[in-house]
Amino acid sequence: MAETLRSRVTRAMAGGVHALLDRIEERAPEAMMEQALRELDQVVDEVRHELGRLTANRHLAQQRHAELNRQHDTLKAQIELALGQRREDLARAAVGRQLDIETQLPLLETNLAELAQQEGEHRGYVDALLAKRREMEAALSQFRQSRAAMANTPSGSAAGSTAAQIEQRLAGATGAFDRIYERQTGLDGPARAGRLADASKLQSLEELLRQTQIEARLAQLKQPGSDGQA
Structure with a gap:
């Protein structure tokens, strides 16, 4: 992964909910949080693109590794045939090619291991970024719900009311329930369980x-x- 992309992933992972909450008091918090999600999506797309490139390169390296092994086996049979027909010149050329292949194979195997490791890392990046996105999306949803609840709350609500005022309103709201409950069962209504305090x-x-x-x-x-x- 290029260093710029790696740094973007790091910033995205270090951000998330905390970065969003820091912006809540700004002028357009919901729009800013939506923009942060779009930026995160861009990072995910870039990491996925890089992951696709690594996967393609690993497949090519695997194919090349298999092809060199096939060539090495074919040359072995050809060397035996050439020696059997006393064509040492042909056998010598085939042995030289075998040595070239034997030099290339360890390098290819090292490259394959590195590509597999990088591919695994990038898959982990994608999973982590998507998990972070879900976390941020949930935070945005909760933020929207809280603002909707605020908009639907009457201006004369009980917010900031004293305990006595709350208890008075509670008594009024539960009184009818208790009266019906007591008439039907002969038992004290559940709202008589005690005062708010x-x-x-x-x-x-x-x-x-x-x-x-x-x-x-x-x-x-x-x-x-x-x-x-x-």
């Missing part, structure tokens, strides 16, 4: 219990001979 405290209590369980497990694992089972 109580729910927050219960969540904190659950988190405290979880942290206690984690610390207990860690302490058990630190004991000699522990198999990690609770």
